[in-house]
Amino acid sequence: MIAFAHADYITLSIYLLAIAIFGSSFYQKRSTARDYFLGGRSMGWLPIGISIVAADLSAISVMGSPAWAYKNNLTLLWVTIGYPLVAPIVILVFVPFYSKLHLYTAYEYLERRFDLKVRSLASGLFQILRAWHVAVAIYGPALVIHLVSGLPIWQCVLAMGLFTTLYTTLGGMKAVIWTDVIQFTTVMTGILFIFWIALRGVPGGLSTVYTLAHSAGRLRFFNLSTDPHEMTTLWACLAGGAFLALGPLTTDQAILQRLFAAKSTKDFRQSILLQALLIVPVIALLNAIGIVLFAYYNIHPGRLAHLHNLDAIVPYFVLTQLPAGVAGLVIAAIFAASMAVMSAGINALTTATTVDYYARLVHPGRSGEHYAFIGRIGTAAWGCVVTLLALFAGHAGSLAIAYSRISSLVVGPMLGIFLLGVITRRANAAGVLAGGVFGSLAVLLFSITTTWSFFYFGALGTLVTFSAGYLVSLLFPPPAADKLAGMVMDGKEIEVSHSDIVSAP
Helix, strand or coil, X not given: CCCCCXXXXXXXXXXXXXXXXXXXCCCCCCCCHHHHHHHHHCECHHHHHHHHHHHHCCHHHHCHHHHHHHHCCCHHHHHHHHHHHHHHHHHHHHHHHHHHHXXXXXXXXXXXXXXXXXXXXHHHHHHHHHHHHHHHHHHHHHHHHHHHHCCCHHHHHHHHHHHHHHHHHHHHHHHHHHHHHHHHHHHHHHHHHHHHHHHHCCCCCHHHHHHHHHHCCCCCCCCCCCCCCCCCCHHHHHHHHHHHHHHHHHHCHHHHHHHHCECEHHHHHHHHHHHHHHHHHHHHHHHHHHHHHHHHHHHCHHHHCCCCCHHHHHHHHHHHHCCCCHHHHHXXXXXXXXXXXXXXXXXXXXXXXXXXXXXXXXXXXXXXXXXXXXXXXHHHHHHHHHHHHHCCHHHHCCCCCHHHHXXXXXXXXXXXXXXXXXXXXXXXXXXXXXXXXXXXXXXHHHHHHCCCCHHXXXXXXXXXXXXXXXXXXXXCCCCCHHHHCCCCCCCCCCCCCCXXXXXXX
16 A cells, blocks of 8 residues: 555545535526536537546546556557547538437437437447446546555445535536536646656656667557457557547437537537547547656666556556655546546436436426436436446456447447438338347457457447348338438538527427
């Protein structure tokens, strides 16, 4: 166990308390569903864009990316390139639908385009995937608490999960977005400080870092192998990155719910552009930290004697090499990253459960205040569920790829379902359901029977779902014309100008 100085405990406690108070300050006793789930659809592009980045920047990234570069190389960076590659597709193909239809969840679109069964299936798949993502995000800072306190991992997981659930339950979407902005600022300050301190500890600076890292193969950036069994080849990472970016930006409620809170279509689009521009340099900086730490500990190997889990290399460096008080602030940055992901995740899970199941199937037609009340109960319940799941997150492998491994199994079928709705006129509900089943089975069987890189699974799931869904659709009557009006991209039915205001449903 590494001792956490009293000044560090004080710094961390003050930060966590301040975030909880700030997030809870958005509590409104008589909130409507529009207020609680979408922040009144009044948010601008800057906080939304930053919030979307924060949704990906959990301890999975802050701890996992440097640890991956430290242990391996830089080839995983190519996954991040997927975000700017797919941003134009999202803006041109999906934004017109989502901004005009005034949705609470993306899965409402699927009911309008197909039927309730398709909506329920997609919403259920999202909830499985996002619940696991949040669980892994909780597990990361729990490792830090364990490192500094010696408490069992399960106690650390419970503390992290229940704390974040508290302010998210009270504050709703506005709390999620504005606390994300604060968390992102804290994270960036922390990782820049880590980079600077680690580099100062390497005699010769960047020149020495380059020499040591290059000789050990840590600067390898291109893996041009065509062997599909190698996990991080250029082709696998580009394919995986594209689908792992496109899928969440178009089908993941945790991302889309922020975008649905935008006050205009222009803000919707600008948020996506900002996220695409920010995510690449941020992840690149995290990988650079891993390379600098590799050089640092090659020069000072004795300082690494008590670390038993390399996924914790970043907090270990912070706790052993930074001054008391400052270390607490940087550790707070790691907490900030995961708190942002968890608060957004459980808010989105609650929205999907409340809107897609409770309001649609159990008690339709109730007041907005009633659904907001149910949302608060759902937030607390989902917070408990994902906290319990986090107890098992340590079995998912390296922290850097734990979520991507699970996401790759689900993102393809989800994306295939949405593409069938958006770009084809012939697809129908029966075909889409069949396509989703075939796509999911194909990915599952492929993952069990082969040792191919999981980064190919997203492309496989999308292709099988789309192809099977379209072919099966041909066996059934085509959708009625009124079912397609405004639901399919044909250049005529949806025309949304930048000045169109997104209003409540």
